[in-house]
Amino acid sequence: MNPKGLLRILLSVVLLPPSINFTSIPYPKFSLDIQWSLDIIWDFQQLMTAIPKGILSYILDYIAVLVANGILTFFQAVYYFFAYLEYYILSGITDASGSMGIFALPVFIIILALTGVAITMVIEGAKDISVVGAA
């Protein structure tokens, strides 16, 4: 292996796309809290109280899991938006300046500066915009 190839392998840093994951909250399983006995009346009485409790608990937990997974998915989408925004900006600047040979570093920094100025201008400009309750 030539020295150039060796250096390329040793000193590689790669900009990877974002990966923001979560584990879905498992959905509840329907269960009844009953201590079975041979006494049919006692078992029936237990069932009469356990069934409504079980159904209520199952429905509430199921809705809660649905809402919680929805919240997690929503935040994942929001975070992905910002992370990919950063990724595409940086990836674009890196690709654009990477082919400039020895001028790659100054070009990269100049584009980065200009992008930073543009983003600053957008944020500063958006500060005065009020969607709700505008005077």
Place this chain on the structure above:
Amino acid sequence: MIQAALGLTGILTNSNTGLIPQLFSMFGQLINYILVAPTAAIGSILNTWGQSFFHYGLVIPIIFTFVLIMTGLAVTFILQVSRTAESLGNVAGDMGAGEAALAIPVGFLPLYAFPTVFTSVISAFITGIVTLFQDITQGIDTGISNLVYGIMGAFGSPFSYWSLSVSGEGLIVPVAFISILMIAGVILFLYIDAQGYEQDVYSAAEALTKI
């Protein structure tokens, strides 16, 4: 009802799949990426830049210094621009630190009636915050590593190629080495001197305005 409430507490606070720890975890992953991505981009471009010196042979130090000066000028440009741009700070909401400090325990007030639930919620928050800090620490760690690899590539590659370029040139090698280094050193010295001179003028003008 209590059974449903306990189930809900589990959904919120389970250390692996609970909503609260996972919200912190995802936020931590975002912060981690925000920290790591720019350093990866900078490290990548530094390496690419370092590799691009391969064809320049003996004059690599001079070109290296020249391009470094250009980069220095670009950085100066960034500093000038950022000086004129308005600070992005003060974007926090209207809530002051005191109000926030009061709001947190008051918000937990209903939970004080249920010690088990309260303990689980606090535990979930602590787990989440620990995960968040782990992600931030790991992000800083990876970021530093990326920058170090980038700097190694930016400085190591050109000078490795430079040393390889004179192999087999015989007795002239030390003379060429020293001459080239001297030229590069003089260029760098002139640049630093010019920058220092400008800074002195700027400081003097600033001092005069205060009189």
